[in-house]
Amino acid sequence: MVCYLCEAVGVSRSGYYNYFSNRSIQKRKEKENNDKILKDNILKAYKFKRRKKGARQIKMTLEGQFNIIYNLKRIRRIMKKYDIVCPIRKANPHRKIIKATLEYSTLPNLLNRNFKQNIPGKVLLTDITYLFYGNGKKAYLSTIKDGSTNEILAYNISTSLAIDLATTTIKKLMKRNIKLAExxxxxxxxxxHYTSPIYQKLVKKCGLGQSMSRRGNCWDNAPQESFFGHFNDEAYIKQCNTLQELEHEIKQYMLYYNKYRYQWN
Structure with missing residues (x-):
């Protein structure tokens, strides 16, 4: 019977008997116990600061916070085995390009995707994202990010898309007295917002130059888009019921992002 079954499924008799040998059973038990230890450590990093993480963030958090070193291949194997799902970033369907009126003016792309100039305070990236929370409520988040350090230097939350959403973010940046590079x-x-003469006048008043992506080209501001992608995956926005709860969650996330979230590059 054993010979027939082995032949039917394409397994050798020696392989069959070896699989059920005490030695093989013991090896599988040891491997399973080791995997459970790996799983527990990975979950500690995955749940660190209550922010969901992918394999690379888990690797860096394990090394930085728990002094544990695993390679990415091992982490991904354990995540797949125990169904530890990392957030999958999706394109935001709510973002739309607003056509500027004739009185608004666009400016050249001074950056040309040279994001990492290794000069803190030199390249500042800004954008606005939609926030959907509570029962169909909507708010907006404007941020300014340092292209070299990846730090969020200033942000502003509003229930209105008025020009103040962007100008207040600039004012908050200047109030922090951050040392800007030449x-x-x-x-x-x-x-x-950014083609508005009001905004452009304020930027000049603050001693900043201004640069713009090419029309409809999100890659020209990729690090800022990337931040919003991670933010939408990791922040608990939909669980907020009031504007106050939303503001508190965003404040906590910004603290986590600037102080605790590791940067792969």
């Missing part, structure tokens, strides 16, 4: 400039898309 020739510092702020880069954005060609949204109506």
């Amino acid at each position: 020739g510092a400039f702020i880069h954005s898309d060609q949204g109506v």
Whole structure:
């Protein structure tokens, strides 16, 4: 019977008997116990600061916070085995390009995707994202990110898309008295806020240059888009019921992002 079954499934008799030998059973038990230890450690990093993480973030968090070193292949194997799902970033269907009126002016792309200039305070990236929370409520988040350090230098939350959403973010940046490098400039898309004469006048008043992505080209501001992608995956926005709860969650996330979240590159 054993010979027939082995032949039917394409397994050798020696392989069959070896699989059920005490030695093989013991090896599988040891491997399973080791995997459970790996799983527990990976979950510690995965749940660190209550922020979901992918394999690379888990690897860096394990090394930085728990002094544990695993390679990415091992982490991904354990995550797949125990169904530890990392957030999958999706394109935001709510973002739309707003056509500027004729009185608004676009500016050249001074950045040309040279994001990492290794000069803190030189390249400032800015953009706006939609926030859907509570029962169909909507708010907006404007941020300014340092292209070299990846730090979020200033942010502003509003329930209105008025020009104040962007200008207040600039004012908050200047209030922090951050040391800006010589020739510092702020880069954005060609949204109506950034082509506004009010916004452009304020930027000049603050001693900043201004640069803009090409029309409809999100890659020209990729690090800022990437931040919003991670933010939408990792922040608990939909669980907020009030604007106050939303503001508190965003404040906590910004603290986590600037102080605790590791950067792969």
